[in-house]
Amino acid sequence: MSQLIIVGNGFDLAHGMNSSFGSFSNSISSNTKNQWLLALKKRYIDTGYDTWYNFEILIEEITRKWFVDYFDIVVKKEDINIIIEEINSINTPYSQIAKALMDYLAKEDKQYYKKLDSISKVIREDSYALNFNYTKLLKQYINSKNIHYLHGSLEEEFIVLGYKYSPRHKGMPFEARLFEKEILREVLNYRRYLSNKDLKDDIFQSRMNELYENLHTMFSGLGSIWFDYPEELDNKMMDETSNGVTKATYGYFGIPFKTKLSPNLDREMRKERLQKISLELNDYGEKNDFKPQPIKLNIELDKIEELLILGHSLEADLELIDELLYKMVNLRAIKMFVYDGENEKSIDEKIKTINKVSDIAIELVSY
Structure with missing residues (x-):
């Protein structure tokens, strides 16, 4: 039976790793903490001693409130x-917090953590895993080649620490969207693409900076059409695309697609783009018509028969979980690990989340 595992921070916590935001918050420098608290205060976000470190929730709230002021200024x-x-002034301390979190977890990740029999009994070495954690702890259980780090890893020196997209963010300037998970995953995807190019460090960083300068293109909805082509090329492109564009089913785990253009026009547009952007960014963008790239898993989801959920809250990454469940058409069993004393409301919410897209009975397993 093919097995897929979804892993969240509860997995690391169950092994004794101090990986909660609460534990991490004690290690943040006073300067970074004060900058963060000041940014919250300016946006009239009231936090207590045990809520100021709910970083992913607060960065979404603070940028959303900022957008209200931004819109008001534009109107006036x-x-x-x-x-x-x-x-x-909001993005800076949050970036520092993300870097500090990596440094903190790197120390925690070096500690020894004993394998849990309860997990070893149900997990197989040849299982596939979607790991939302940044640490290497899961490698004790399964082949590292079968682990896909959806949110980056300490080894890659990049992590996705942000919030999921909401319709409330529509129209928000790109400067305020840098910590949307979808955008951060695009950055991660490009880093992985470049890592296979054997670039020198300075060239690698230059290409990453170039991506940030052009990310708004990929999330504009216009794709390659967005580039400032000469009028003659623009007219040719409009003539061809008005006769039909390749349609793609949107999905985080879908297949890349390209707008249908004649070979000659495609070459002309590519030549024009290469005068503005690097070969690496152009070739990467062309894979999906300069739109957000799908997440490449190398897993045949339609052959997965058993799903294990290890310490993931589900709600935080609901857009991904939903699509995964829809694609696992041959799923027969779902097991969800819970820890002693876990809040029943929390368990019920996870079950309801799964039941929205699957009617399979969920077996609860204790760590």
Whole structure:
């Protein structure tokens, strides 16, 4: 029976790793903490001693409130540069927090953690895993080649620490969207793409900087059409695309697609783009018509028969979980690990989340 495992922070916690935001918060420098608290205070976000470190929830709330002020200034036609500077004062401490979290977890990850018999009994070495953690602990149980780090890893020196997209963010300036998970996953995807190019460190960093300068293209919805082509090329492109564009079923785990263009026009547009962007970014963008790249898993989801959920809250990454469950058409069994004393409401919410897309009875297993 093919087995897929979804792993969240509860897995690391169950082994004794101090990987909670609460534990990490004690290691944050006073300067970074004060900058973060000041940014929250400016947006009238009231936090207590045990809520200021709910980073992923708060960064979404703080940027959303910032957008309300931004929109008000645009309507009144006031100086927009002031509010743009303010979003940078929000992004800076949050970036520092993400870096500090990596440093903190790197120390925790070096510790020895004993394997749990309860997990060893149900998990197989040839299982596939979607790991939302950044640590290497899961490698004690299954072949590392079968582990896909959806949110980056300490080894890669990049992690996805942010919030899922919401319709409430529509129209938000790109400066305020840098910590959307979908955008961070795109950055991670490109880092992985470049890592296979054997680039020198300075070239690698230059290419990453270039991506940030062009990310708004990939998330504009226009794809390759967005580039500033000469008028003649624009007219040719509009003539061809008006006769039909390749349609793609949107999905986080879908198949890349390209707009249908004649070979000659495709070559002309590529030549024009290469005067503005690097070969690496162009070739990467072409894979999906300069739209967000699907997540490549190398897992045949339609052959998965058993799903294990190890310490993931599900709600935080609901858009991915939903699509995974829909694609696992031959799923027969779901097992969800819970820890002693876990809040019943929390367990019920996870079950309800799964039941929205699957009617399979869920077996609860204790760590």
